[in-house]
Structures are given as structure tokens and as C-alpha cells.
Amino acid sequence: MSTKYKGYTGKAVCVDLGSGLVSDYEISDTERELFLGGRYLSTKILWDELKPGIDPLSPENVMVVMTAPLTGTNAPSSSRYDISAKSPHTGGIGHSNSGGNFGVYLKRCGFDALIVKGRAKKPVYLHVKENAVEIKDAGKLWGMNTQEAQDAMIEKCGKGGTMAIGPAGENLVKYATIASQERMHGRTGMGAVMGSKNLKGMIATGSLKIDLHKTEEFKGHIKKWVKMLQDHPATGDSAPKYGTAGFLTSLSIKNALPTKNFSSGTFKDAYMIGGERLADEFLVKNMGCLSCPIRCGRVVNIDGREVKGPEYEILSLLGSNMLINDMEAIIRWNYEADLLGIDTISMGTTMGFAAELDEKGLWKTGIQFGRKDNISQVIKDIAYRKGIGKDLAEGVRHLKKKYGGQDFAPEVKGLEIPAYEPRGATGHALGYAVANRGACHLDGGYMIYFEATGPITLNALHWRSKPSWVVLDQNLLSAVSAGGNCLFTAWTFVPGIAYKTPGSAVMSKIMTAMLTHSWKLIEWTVQLPEWALNIHLPILPHTKAIALATGMKFSYGRYMKIGDRGNTLERMFNLREGITSAEDRLARRFTHEPQQPGNANTAVPLDKMLQKYYRLRGWDKAGVPTRKTLKKLKISFL
Numbered sequence: 001m002s003t004k005y006k007g008y009t010g011k012a013v014c015v016d017l018g019s020g021l022v023s024d025y026e027i028s029d030t031e032r033e034l035f036l037g038g039r040y041l042s043t044k045i046l047w048d049e050l051k052p053g054i055d056p057l058s059p060e061n062v063m064v065v066m067t068a069p070l071t072g073t074n075a076p077s078s079s080r081y082d083i084s085a086k087s088p089h090t091g092g093i094g095h096s097n098s099g100g101n102f103g104v105y106l107k108r109c110g111f112d113a114l115i116v117k118g119r120a121k122k123p124v125y126l127h128v129k130e131n132a133v134e135i136k137d138a139g140k141l142w143g144m145n146t147q148e149a150q151d152a153m154i155e156k157c158g159k160g161g162t163m164a165i166g167p168a169g170e171n172l173v174k175y176a177t178i179a180s181q182e183r184m185h186g187r188t189g190m191g192a193v194m195g196s197k198n199l200k201g202m203i204a205t206g207s208l209k210i211d212l213h214k215t216e217e218f219k220g221h222i223k224k225w226v227k228m229l230q231d232h233p234a235t236g237d238s239a240p241k242y243g244t245a246g247f248l249t250s251l252s253i254k255n256a257l258p259t260k261n262f263s264s265g266t267f268k269d270a271y272m273i274g275g276e277r278l279a280d281e282f283l284v285k286n287m288g289c290l291s292c293p294i295r296c297g298r299v300v301n302i303d304g305r306e307v308k309g310p311e312y313e314i315l316s317l318l319g320s321n322m323l324i325n326d327m328e329a330i331i332r333w334n335y336e337a338d339l340l341g342i343d344t345i346s347m348g349t350t351m352g353f354a355a356e357l358d359e360k361g362l363w364k365t366g367i368q369f370g371r372k373d374n375i376s377q378v379i380k381d382i383a384y385r386k387g388i389g390k391d392l393a394e395g396v397r398h399l400k401k402k403y404g405g406q407d408f409a410p411e412v413k414g415l416e417i418p419a420y421e422p423r424g425a426t427g428h429a430l431g432y433a434v435a436n437r438g439a440c441h442l443d444g445g446y447m448i449y450f451e452a453t454g455p456i457t458l459n460a461l462h463w464r465s466k467p468s469w470v471v472l473d474q475n476l477l478s479a480v481s482a483g484g485n486c487l488f489t490a491w492t493f494v495p496g497i498a499y500k501t502p503g504s505a506v507m508s509k510i511m512t513a514m515l516t517h518s519w520k521l522i523e524w525t526v527q528l529p530e531w532a533l534n535i536h537l538p539i540l541p542h543t544k545a546i547a548l549a550t551g552m553k554f555s556y557g558r559y560m561k562i563g564d565r566g567n568t569l570e571r572m573f574n575l576r577e578g579i580t581s582a583e584d585r586l587a588r589r590f591t592h593e594p595q596q597p598g599n600a601n602t603a604v605p606l607d608k609m610l611q612k613y614y615r616l617r618g619w620d621k622a623g624v625p626t627r628k629t630l631k632k633l634k635i636s637f638l
């Protein structure tokens with residue numbers, strides 16, 4: 001088994017935990033050319049391996065750990081890798097990406113991917129060595145938190161890349177995470193899949209070199225790319241200074257900060273939980289994933305220990321969305337949830353929904369807006385499925401079915417909405433509705449970045465412009481991920497000049513209008529064939545890096561087509577599981593109740609946007625990819 005392309009190791013390994021068999025797994029160069037790596041190459045494997053309708057928590061589910069061609073190459077922010085499986089939380093495609101160190105070490109062991117099948121009879125962990133994998137007893141690790149388990153594997157096997165689940169994964173919490181160092185594979189319950197396989201963790205301890213196609217040219221290109229990131233206002237200034245929490249106060253000003261279970265977009269105490277205050281009063285230092293010059297991670301002090309600090313999502317979901325302005329408390333809750341292995345987005349949104357159920361008398365739990373004293377206990381109860389934790393561990397979709405609140409339940413396809421009020425940004429709202437893994441800001445195209453975070457943005461409420469932008473951004477971000485870079489490296493796609501506040505309000509309005517009305521051009525661009533965009537764009541150094549690393553013929557057009565193809569493949573996976581356009585929905589609160597009473601534009605015109613989005617993707621009116629589209633994308637075998 002090998003590949004003609006550099007950057008890859010050319011090998012994948014499959015571990016059957018039921019039989020204990022370890023075998024080679026074949027990935028062809030055609031598959032590499034079509035899907036590149038990461039989540040899309042994983043989805044292709046899941047498409048081939050899974051029978052439709054299987055229980056995601058049964059031994060029949062397959063878990064794929066997948067790197068990408070740039071993983072571990074020293075390209076900026078390229079420690080990223082994916083874990084994919086059928087999601088126990090949504091029943092559709094599940095995947096989650098992190099910048100922890102396991103992916104890099106997996107490649108250093110000589111493997112691009114590790115596929116896990118079956119279920120072990122008792123708790124185990126995997127020790128991946130150079131060109132070999134050993135299944136080891138994890139009896140003593142079971143019950144440990146995410147950091148203790150990783151430390152224990154290092155103690156036994158030596159220094160290496162690690163990942164582990166915590167008690168939440170062991171107890172099959174539907175939104176359990178997998179931690180790699182302190183970085184989380186947060187969404188869609190991949191931790192529960194690992195728990196269902198009795199797999200506590202993995203450690204990879206190789207030191208093999210990754211060969212590149214044109215090493216010297218690659219190094220020169222990377223040097224220029226790093227400088228570009230350091231010179232850009234978003235990646236060289238705001239992200240290292242304030243982390244993702246730097247968005248919080250401006251999102252409140254722009255009505256996009258979820259407040260009181262997404263009933264409003266503005267929180268009067270936004271500064272108290274924002275990135276500026278975090279930097280001024282709590283930050284010990286910033287930190288980065290391996291090979292990352294952006295370093296958006298926060299380090300804070302808890303009980304004399306330096307630990308990972310909170311990101312934007314939990315600051316808003318356990319802050320404004322719960323009407324809590326106590327940053328110190330949120331820092332602690334974040335730490336507790338990470339150790340237990342719980343996705344802070346799904347957990348935070350579920351708590352906000354529970355607080356509204358409590359307020360309306362639909363489910364009395366004591367989880368209340370503004371109440372802080374019981375939150376630590378609730379987090380523990382979720383991880384161990386105790387008391388109300390049994391229901392909370394199932395997420396918002398379960399709660400709304402059992403207790404009501406359908407009209408204000410913040411979820412799509414079973415996945416809880418992340419920390420952006422959809423009525424504050426129509427493109428972002430559309431992204432939530434159509435993202436294949438359920439409500440996800442990243443898979444939805446992260447439109448908020450273009451609609452509400454800088455001085456010059458798209459008009460956030462102009463719906464006509466959004467379907468084409470969402471297609472463009474989804475294709476772009478997912479290709480960035482499939483190549484192995486952090487999505488934040490794509491921020492340079494917006495030229496630095498856009499961050500300079502225009503001289504006057506009139507100027508700002510003119511520039512916003514010009515940008516917003518560029519949508520016709522965007523619509524035309526996203527429909528161009530691959531060959532028509534056979535170029536590298538200076539604002540997107542990723543494509544040239546992949547060409548230099550792998551030796552593939554690569555271009556901007558090919559990159560975007562990989563995003564389009566992968567998105568459609570995921571859509572087909574979901575359709576095969578019975579997830580249709582009927583689930584491209586948002587709760588009535590977002591589509592029928594204007595955020596600002598009397599201003600109809602502040603409700604999301606979802607139906608109008610959806611039909612246009614489907615058309616641009618080459619899907620029919622029911623949101624099903626046509627045969628012609630599948631053929632055009634070279635996936636007519638589906």
C-alpha cells in the first residue's frame with residue numbers, strides 16, 4: 001500500500017476491537033485526489049463501511065481518525081486532524097476536528113489514518129507505534145478524567161501524541177468529547193462513540209519523517225505565509241491578544257450575542273465576559289496548537305495551576321445566554337467540563353434551554369437564568385448521568401420532545417446551536433440550517449465573520465446575498481480543513497484593509513453596500529468549473545502549499561471543488577440515514593418572531609434562502625443532489 005503523492009504516508013491501519021485483529025486499510029490515490037483528507041476522506045470511508053440505519057453506539061459503528069496532507073508538515077496551524085463516525089447525537093454524519101497533537105504523531109508512526117471497528121470486551125487503549133498498533137488494557141484508566149488518562153498513557157508508553165475520553169464518554173453522554181492534550185474534539189458526540197467501543201484513549205509514539213514533494217520551496221512558501229498571518233489584523237493581532245472571545249462585545253453590539261436562551265442578541269454586561277476583560281484580568285499567556293503562529297488559545301490560572309482558558313462559545317453560552325456575568329465562574333465551569341469530557345457548546349445551549357423550560361414551568365429543575373450556585377453540580381450530573389443529568393445528557397432535541405418548548409428549542413438536526421443569535425445574521429442562520437452535522441457555525445460557513453465581526457461587513461440582514469456566500473464559505477472552510485489547516489488561517493481571505501475603520505459612517509455604509517451586492521459575482525464564481533479557476537490566490541496560500549507538499553496538480557478551483565464535493569457527499573450520507581430537507585429547519589422563534597419587534601427583517605427568511613441555496617449546490621427542490629451534480633462532482637458512484 002502506498003501513494004504516488006508526498007505529504008501522505010500512504011498507509012492506513014484498521015483495528016477491530018472485537019477480534020483484536022490489526023490490518024492494513026486501503027485508501028486509493030483517486031480518493032486522495034477527490035477528498036484530500038480529514039473529514040471528507042473519512043466520510044467516504046464511512047459511506048463504504050457503514051450499513052444505513054445502524055445504531056451509532058453499537059459495535060457496528062466505525063470510527064475514523066484521519067489526518068490530512070499538511071498535518072505535521074510545519075505549515076501554519078497544521079496539527080489539525082479529524083475524528084468521524086455516525087453521530088449518536090444526530091444520527092447523521094458526525095465529525096470533529098482538533099489541533100491536539102495525536103494527528104501529528106499518528107503520521108510520525110507512518111499512518112495517515114486509523115480506523116476503529118467493533119467493541120472491546122473490557123476497557124482498552126491503543127498504543128500506536130511505528131508501523132504497528134497494540135491494544136492495551138485500560139482497566140486502571142477507566143474513570144479517569146481526560147487529562148489524567150492522557151498522562152497515564154504517557155507514563156506507560158513514553159512521550160507521544162495522545163487523546164482520551166473522560167467520564168462523559170464512558171457514560172455515553174450524547175455530546176461527549178475526546179480531548180487531545182487540552183484541545184477538544186467537541187461536536188457530535190465522538191467521545192460517546194469511543195466510550196461505546198470501550199476505548200478509553202490512544203497514544204502514538206513514532207518519530208518517522210514526512211517526505212515532501214519540494215521541500216525547499218515548501219519551506220520558503222511557509223515562511224512567507226507565516227509572515228502574512230502575523231501581519232494580518234485578525235490573525236496577527238486580535239486572535240493572539242483576545243482569542244476567540246475577542247468577538248464577544250462586538251457581537252453584542254451587533255445583536256448576535258445569544259442572550260437568555262437566544263431570546264435576544266444583546267447583553268448589557270457583555271464587557272464583563274468578553275475577550276478584553278479576559279486578557280486584562282485573567283490571562284496568564286496565550287498558547288497555540290503545534291506549528292501555529294496565530295496562538296488564539298488562552299492560558300489561565302485555576303487553583304495555582306495553569307490550564308486552558310475559555311473560548312468565546314462557553315463565555316457566551318454560560319454567560320449572556322444564562323444571564324450570568326461572572327467570568328471567574330465560567331472559567332472554572334469550562335475547566336470542569338473539559339476534564340469530564342463534555343462539549344461546552346452543546347452543554348451550554350442545553351442549559352440555556354433548560355432554564356427557559358424552568359421559567360415557563362415546563363420542566364422544573366432549578367436551572368435558572370442568573371443562578372450560578374448549582375452549575376458545577378449540573379455539569380457533573382450530566383457527565384455521570386445522575387438525576388436531571390440523565391435528560392440533559394441527551395441534549396435539546398430530547399428535552400423538547402419530552403418537556404415541550406418546540407418553538408424556542410435551539411437545535412438543528414439534533415445538534416445544539418452554537419453561540420451566535422441567528423436573527424442577528426441571516427447568512428449565519430442559513431449556515432446553521434444546512435450544515436450537515438447539524439447546527440454548526442464552522443460547517444455552516446462561519447458567516448458571522450463576514451456579517452458582524454469587523455468594521456466593514458456584509459449587511460447582516462440582507463438575505464438575498466447570503467445563499468451564494470454560504471456556498472462559497474462552506475466550500476472554502478471545509479477545503480481548508482480537508483487540507484489539514486486550522487480554519488482560522490482562512491481569515492486572511494478577507495484582506496487586512498477591511499479591518500481599518502473607514503473615515504466616516506457614510507463611507508462605512510457605502511463599503512458595506514458594495515460588499516453585500518457583490519453576491520452576483522460570488523454566485524457566478526461558485527458555479528464555475530474547476531478548470532476555470534486554475535490559479536493560486538495570494539490571499540489563500542493553502543493551495544500552493546498542498547501542491548508543494550504533495551506534488552498534486554492543485555489550484556484554487558480544485559480546492560473549492562473538494563469543498564463542494566465533500567459537502568455533497570455528507571449530504572448524501574445524511575439522506576441515506578433518512579435526514580432530509582425537513583431537517584434544514586430553525587425553531588419558530590428564529591423564523592417567525594422578529595428579534596426587534598416591528599422589524600420583520602430581524603426574523604430569518606429561511607425558506608426564501610433555502611431554495612436558492614439548493615439550486616446553487618445543484619440539488620433539487622427537496623434538497624437532494626441531482627444525478628447531474630453527482631456526475632459533475634465525480635461522485636456518481638453514490
Ligand code: SF4
Binds near residue numbers: 099287293487
Ligand atoms: S488558530 Fe487557535 S485553534 Fe487554530 S491552530 Fe492556532 S491555536 Fe489552534
